[in-house]
Amino acid sequence: MTLSEELTWRGFVNQMTFSDIKELDRETRTFYFGVDPSADSMQIGNLAAMMMCRQFIEHGYKPILLVGGATGMIGDPDGKKQERDLRNAETVARNVEGLRRQFAQIFNGKEFEIVDNADWFRDINYIDFLHQIGKHVSMTQLLDREFVQQRIGEGGSGISYGEFSYALIQGYDFLHLYREKGATLQLAGADQWGNSVTGVSLIRKLEGGDAHVFTAPLIINRQTGVKFGKSEGGAVWLDPNKTSPYQFYQFWLNCDDLTSEDLIKIYTLLERETVEALIDNHHLNPGERALQKTLAREVTDLVHGRERRESVERVTGVLFGGLSVQKLTDADLDALSAEIPTVSPQNVVSALVEAGVCASNGEARRLIANNAISVNGEKITADRELAGINLIKRGKNGFVLVR
Secondary structure: OOHHHHHHHHOOOOOEOOOOHHHHHOOOOEEEEEEOOOOOOOEHHHHHHHHHHHHHHHOOOEEEEEEOOOHHHOOOOOOOOOOOOOOOHHHHHHHHHHHHHHHHHHOOOOOOEEEEOHHHHOOOOHHHHHHHOHHHOOHHHHHOOHHHHHHHOOOOOOOOHHHHOHHHHHHHHHHHHHHHHOEEEEEEEHHHHHHHHHHHHHHHHHHOOOOEEEEEOOOEOOOOOOEOOEEOOEEOEOOOOOOOHHHHHHHHHOOOHHHHHHHHHHOOOOOHHHHHHHHHHHHHOHHHOHHHHHHHHHHHHHHHOHHHHHHHHHHHHHHHOOOOHHHOOHHHHHHHHOOOOEEOOOEHHHHHHHOOOOOOHHHHHHHHHOOOEEEOOEEOOOOOEOOOOEEEEEOOOEEEEEO
């Protein structure tokens, strides 16, 4: 498929400055994609836009990945109902390094350049910036933006000059990368359209150059109609310390059928024939959940690597698939310990109580007598001593690991 066909099929087409999407097929360009260090990790919403970038790379485009060490000091106000808290330089620097590591993981094996806009904003003179850039940006255009109208209208929280200037700063990023790196295309998420076209305007006015923006749409949960990317515990992060690989894998595994048909196109690099065969098979055998299993495997491989994904699958097999806990490696057991209560070797009753699965010894004994407790997959009818590695289970989702 051509790039325009690939983007259309995968669902990556949103707003663009091209008059015809097929212009993407006529020549390859240098593009840039930026993320502000509002945290030391990206979320799966950012990952969707990065997967769009991967499609451009696969079709010969040259990538520049920007971490916003300068813009991160202010924070993008678009979509925010009130002023962001300012971040100190130390926090921003730490966040920048976290994003750099994730860029390297997601684009592993591909040639790319990482830049930080703090490197060129650090030495810019304020008066020079107003004279050379501010003079060429229309206040009318900025004031017409929806979030600005909401912030300065009746009942709005107002907007500071710093946040109001954010679009100028991002616009200058594009101008700088056009001048220094030959970038003629910015890729972004849907929420960055207004900021991105500021750069296109600056390049046209100051350089007489031809530059474009292409944005990915918001990913919508087709069952609920709301923005995709949250779990019951909050955001789904790429950082394993914020969202464990097990939780990450389970998030994708538990996606609903309709949404999974979209996500397999967006979040994996599987070819069209493979994806369509998976979807067709899913329609015939939805109970197998082969679509979700493939989605979970592919995305976890991409973000956390094959080794961690295989470990997570073994842990999942122990909890829900009948795999013996004895099959787990020490690393697997560590991963499992992070997800369920873990106690030291003892008898079953005291393990249930210490883990908080039962409120008392009496409750634990009653459950055992009622055939509601299993140890290593086997129902027990009386308390027993435990040694070594054991998995106690109560009902469908009550687990205790005994190490």
